[in-house]
Amino acid sequence: MKILMVEDDKSLSEMMCMFFEKEGWKVDVAFDGEQAVNQFKQDPNKYDLITLDLNLPKKDGIQVAKEIRAVSTRIPIIMLTARNSEEDQILGLGVGADDYVSKPFSPLALIARIRALLRRIKIEDNPKLNKPTQLYQAFDIETTHMKISKSRREVLFDGQAVANITPKEFSLLFTMAQKPKQVFARGQLLELVWGYDYFGEERTVDAHIKKLRQKLEKFGANVIQTVWGVGYKFDDSQV
Structure with missing residues (x-):
């Protein structure tokens, strides 16, 4: 694996x-x-993961994440920062980070998080997926309005492609859409999607759900519903 570490x-x-x-x-x-963005843009396929400090000279981590996401929606990004406020965490996740680790941190804990993240993000580079016949392949999930393909990382709402969904957003949607109307607690989603104990930082689920909703609601689709005091559920039967 090849990592781009952005750290001053x-x-x-x-x-x-x-x-x-x-x-x-x-x-x-x-x-x-600035160096990070230029280095990534030279060869976006070179790296499997990015660790990104939030406080950087020339361009801060938020701007770097935005520019990287403009090039690739799939490269996993783990944001590292001494800031620990909820606003900073939500901002970092909102611009496309897949995880958020507060400094100081244990190197072994960071490695465990990287492994957990990569286990759940499979980026396929299969030229066959570009063939027109692939448009007619079966989808893993088909609900009233949505079709989802895990291998192609494809989400359709009433036949229209939902663009720019990050790996974590896709995993959340796929997990809930497999069991429509089932309520998932935040801790349950952390375990299923992130794959490890998040030590109570359940607000990261809320941040990802918020961004995912914004992308789905462009189609008028309020398919992820809040169950107050519990968590979230997927239901497009009443759309």
Whole structure:
């Protein structure tokens, strides 16, 4: 695996490089936001994951995430920051980060989060998917209004493609749409989608749900409903 680490703290980046290399992962380091964007744009297919500091010189992590997401909606991004406010976390997740880790953190815990994230994000590069015949392939999920293909990462609402869904947003939608009308608690979604104990940081689910709803509601689709005091459910039967 090849990681792009965006971190202006050289001592921290050196330490994390050692841990990553022990895992057999290759690492490139960018020490400011401008370098990170330029490095990624040179070859977007070079990297499997990005760790991104929020406080960076030249361009901050929010701007970097926006520019990277404009190029790729699929590259996993883990945001690392000394800020721990709910607003900063929601902002980071809102611009496309898949996870959020507060400093100081344990290197082994970060590695565990990376492994959990990558287990659930399968980016397929299969040229056969570009063939017209693939448009008629069966979908994994077909509900009243939606069709979802896991292998093609494709979401259709009444035949229209829902664009720019991030990997975590897709996983949330796929998980809930498999069991329409079933209520999922936030902790349950964290376990099913993130794959590890999030230590009570359930607001990350709310942030991802909010962004996913915004993309679906462009089609007039209020298909993810809040069950107050419990969590969320998928239901498009009444749309």
